Amino acid sequence: MREILGCIGAAVDATQRIPASTPPAMVHNITTLLSSTDLVLTVMVNSIDATPLRKPGMQAILAQLAAHPQVNLVCSADTPDFPLLWDVGVRSAFNFGLYFTVILREVLVAMEEEGSAAGQESAGVEYRMVYNKAVEEFICTSEMAFRTLLKEFHDHQIITSRKDVIGTELLSVPFAREELEAMLEDLMA
Known part of the structure; x- marks a missing residue:
């Protein structure tokens, strides 16, 4: 710096x-x-x-x-x-002024092909971001309490956790979209 x-x-x-x-x-x-x-x-x-x-x-x-x-x-x-x-x-x-740029579809297709060729897992959400949101929503007050809550989800295989290439912990849901929609329908019934 x-x-x-x-x-x-x-x-x-x-x-x-x-x-x-x-x-x-x-x-x-x-x-x-x-x-x-x-x-x-x-x-x-x-x-x-x-x-x-x-x-x-x-x-x-x-x-x-x-x-x-x-x-x-x-x-x-x-x-x-x-x-x-x-x-x-x-x-x-x-004082950010946010501008979202368009990524060419060809680039996205090429990235998807590279990712599937390398056998990469689907993307996840950063642990730190989920933790910050949980604290903000008063779901937990400490990282230890948050880890305890996550352990329950891990034990029931509702979420998975992995580290990306730079060591950032990512959380993801190991279900296909159709499975999630079916679960939501069951909950709403």
């Missing part, structure tokens, strides 16, 4: 060297330097929801930078529910 902030500082004013101290101090120096100019800085981040960038410290630094009126943060995200990763304070500092 220090290297990135150093690069951003050099983009603001190449004659001023931003001291390589702590990242929050570097962001403060960058925003102070930026305030003394008329320059508008555009920072582009590919995959802001990537695992290395999910650390609260990293997000706070990016949000602090994005909150400056002379900084435009343009970023991409790989998951459609990425705004749920942050609390209200960080989300408002980012």
Whole structure:
């Protein structure tokens, strides 16, 4: 992160060297330097929801930078529910304007073919996102209580849990759509 902030500082004013101290101090120096100019800085981040960038410290630094009126943060995200990763304070500092882009059907078909050729399992929902939603809805108050609830679902084979290639725990329902619809009909009857 220090290297990135150093690069951003050099983009603001190449004659001023931003001291390589702590990242929050570097962001403060960058925003102070930026305030003394008329320059508008555009920072582009590919995959802001990537695992290395999910650390609260990293997000706070990016949000602090994005909150400056002379900084435009343009970023991409790989998951459609990425705004749920942050609390209200960080989300408002980012001041996201969301634009959903269309992915070409040919690309999706190619990805599906690659996935089935590799024998990948179906996608799941991130454990952390389900946990945060459970806390938000007052279903549980701690991670330990949430794990206890999940154990019941695991024991009855209602959910499955696996880790993806980067180690993120994913939860999924091991039923086909038709089976889920049949269960719903049984419950509604």
